[in-house]
């Protein structure tokens with residue numbers, strides 16, 4: 001079975017409060033984007049995992065695909081598999097790439113071996129692997145709250161708009177990014193702000209990580225400014241960075257603008 005675990009962006013991200021378990025309650029809109037890895041899962045004599053493309057820190061036993069496989073194998077009986085991951089989505093990029101690989105492994109094993117795991121149970125397994133992971137089980141635009149792993153439907157469609165994702169190659173640790181932010185209750189419900197026209201989001205829809213990370217990494221602010229200069233209707237950082245995105249009304253080729261960065265551009269669905 002061959003699947004393509006895609007990335008996400010956060011549209012608006014409020015860090016509301018620190019929880020007693022050390023995590024933070026957040027509110028954000030998660031939106032799938034087309035930048036994807038390729039994940040191949042086939043039956044085999046014994047479990048194996050290999051990856052190509054971007055080097056993933058740690059050995060295969062720490063990979064979220066391996067963890068997803070082991071978690072299901074502990075509860076269900078099915079053959080061993082060989083997992084091959086072609087890694088293309090940058091790591092430590094705020095795009096949830098590792099979480100997506102894990103969620104797609106759960107979904108692929110469920111489909112391949114007809115395990116009949118309910119959607120709720122797949123979400124529970126995903127939550128055990130990481131806060132972002134459950135979103136990729138659903139993989140559609142959602143308003144997310146608590147750790148970012150509880151959802152509500154949102155009537156937001158950016159289908160047909162053009163998105164440019166720009167990653168400067170900085171690996172930002174999620175733990176450190178959270179520790180640099182002072183949580184605050186937001187004044188306006190993000191769901192209400194996202195009902196505004198796209199052209200009004202610039203002053204209204206914020207990612208709380210930007211305030212602490214932009215002074216530390218000036219290149220992030222520069223990329224955001226450049227995205228606005230080239231005509232973005234809205235530009236922001238995704239998650240805890242380091243990827244910035246710009247949403248455009250029309251198709252735009254910005255590869256020449258960001259020569260030093262990794263870039264992905266395409267249509268939103």
Ligand SMILES: C[C@](O)(CO)[C@H](O)COP(=O)(O)OP(=O)(O)OC[C@H]1O[C@@H](n2ccc(N)nc2=O)[C@H](O)[C@@H]1O
Pocket residue numbers: 010022023024025026028094096099129130131132133146147148174175178239240
């Ligand atoms: C920044 C976001 O990408 C926004 O979508 C996510 O909140 C991060 O989610 P993630 O990478 O799946 O994070 P996890 O693997 O669950 O947690 C990594 C670390 O990030 C911090 N963390 C994560 C999620 C959250 N809601 N509060 C936190 O404080 C915790 O220190 C945690 O130990």
Ligand SMILES: Nc1ncnc2c1ncn2[C@@H]1O[C@H](COP(=O)(O)OP(=O)(O)OP(=O)(O)O)[C@@H](O)[C@H]1O
Pocket residue numbers: 056057058062063064065085087090091092093094095096097098099100101102132172174239240
């Ligand atoms: N399949 C995988 N792909 C990428 N990273 C993985 C994978 N498995 C485990 N990891 C580990 O997870 C860490 C974070 O990966 P990921 O790419 O999801 O982070 P991210 O871009 O910071 O995402 P976000 O902040 O949006 O959750 C990496 O440091 C890496 O060591």
